[in-house]
Amino acid sequence: MTLTLSHFSAALIFALFASIVFGITQRNTAREMLRYGAYCFVLFVGGVFAGGWLMWLLRH
């Protein structure tokens, strides 16, 4: 069985799991973990969109 993901969905799944680990390992309390995890997720996904638009601008 081969799993085929689009680049975008692969990036989203990557961002989700990496953010969970970052949140848990980099903060001390549950509330801080949740906030930092969400912050990392937003940065990851924001980075994907920013990179996408940057490449679009370079292409045009």
Add this chain to the structure above:
Amino acid sequence: MAEATLNAKESKEKAEAPPYQGPRQSTAMITAAVVVAWLVPGGGHFLMKRWGRGALLLVSVAAMFVLGVLMEGKIYHANTGDLLDMLGFVGDVGAGGLYFVSRLMGIGRGAIELATADYGTKYIIVSGLLNFMCIVDAYHVAIGKKP
């Protein structure tokens, strides 16, 4: 205005608060936490009864590794060739038990004709690197540096 003052007060209190110092486990327990955390993602946290955190770390690291294998990513062997191959091995071996089981099963050969296989290779490496972070976190919990 009042909210800004409150936030400033909170930040000041946080900056002045001493770093957390919990009970330090025995040396044997610290060593066990590090080794178990390497072999089983989140295992170090389970050993110290941090069930929720351990479960989330296990699911995250294992899911990334399994998705990488399902995308036919490559699992690196120990090698002394190209620098990137050596670093790939270092990342992969961080996944501990998942790495050894997949090597024993002979999976993770990589399919260069598939674009998604390259994503898979990166997923596998990153799952190992994330597990290194879990190991360090388990160590910090064991020495009492983190709740």
